[in-house]
Amino acid sequence: MRIASFFSAVICAFVLGGCSNLAQLSEIGRPPRMTQISDPTRTANYRPITMPMPPLQPPPSEPASLWRSGSRAFFKDQRASQVGDLVTIIVDITDTAALNNNSTTQRTADENLSIPRLFGVKQAILEHLTGAGGLATNSSDDSGATGKISRNETVTLRLAGEITQVLPNGNFVIMAQQEVRVNSELRELKVSGIVRPQDITADNTVTHDRMAEARISYGGRGTLTEIQTPRYGQQILNSVLPF
Structure with missing residues (x-):
């Protein structure tokens, strides 16, 4: 079964690699193609977001008043507030982590057991019959381990996105995509x-640390990416080989 699974994985790798190679061959002599601008809510992997929501409260009635609750302008709030409105997302991630872990354990045990009399037979007779008057054991255990983790990541970017959904509690689902x-x-x-309306600033921007369930992806494809990515066969061998 393992051999069959291995060959199946190899065949799948060749098929996927062939598809990838065909895509690469179609772009020989030209730069990578950009995708067309489209509605993000119509993509195959798009799913509307549902979150726990409190019961809806009726808005307060303010007759003969020109002021709206939550507005930052007297006549109209210029911030994004409905599906299709644009908002600028600021991503500024500076992540540094260092962890050192050392552990050492040592244990020594020594046990002696004597039998002065057994069923009326004295220890001298037992020693003559067995060559020993008791039981003696000893053990020793010593182990040590050292671990170190060091990570430094920096991502800084600004891009415009749009509101794709307004949740029942008023929060916005924002999606942004950009190709360079x-x-x-x-x-x-x-x-x-997901962001709160009040976290969108007056200049219609929101920072990534104000976003719940944030998903940030920075990648791409092209000549450099292909060189840095291991081949499919190498990835399969690294996954299945036990040595």
Whole structure:
């Protein structure tokens, strides 16, 4: 069964690799193609977000008043507030982590057991019959381990997204996508998450640390990405080989 599974994985790798190679062959002599601008809610992997919501409260009635609750302008709030409105997302991630872990354990045990009399037989007779007057054991255990983790990541970008959904409690679902092509390398930026209306500033921007369920992706495809990515066969061998 393992051999059959291995060959199945190899065949799948060749098929996927063939599809990838065909896509690469179609772009020989030209830069990577950009995707067409489309409605993000119509993509195959789009799913509307549902979250726990409190019961809806009727808005307060303010007759003969020109002021709206939550407005920052006297006549109209210029911030994004409904599906289709644009909002600028600011991503500024500086993540540094260092962890050192050392552990050492040592244990020594020594046990002696004597039998002075057994069923009326004295220890001298037992020693003559067995060559020992009791039981003696000893053990020793010593182990040590050292671990170290060091990570430094920095991501800084700004991109415009749009509100794709307004949740029943008033929070916004925001999705943003941007493609940048430089020579033969195509960079794809994707950001999505949930924000509160009050976290959108007066200049219609929101920072990533104000987004719940944030999903931030910075990747791409092209000549450099292909060189840095291991081949499918190498990935399969690294996954299945036990040595």
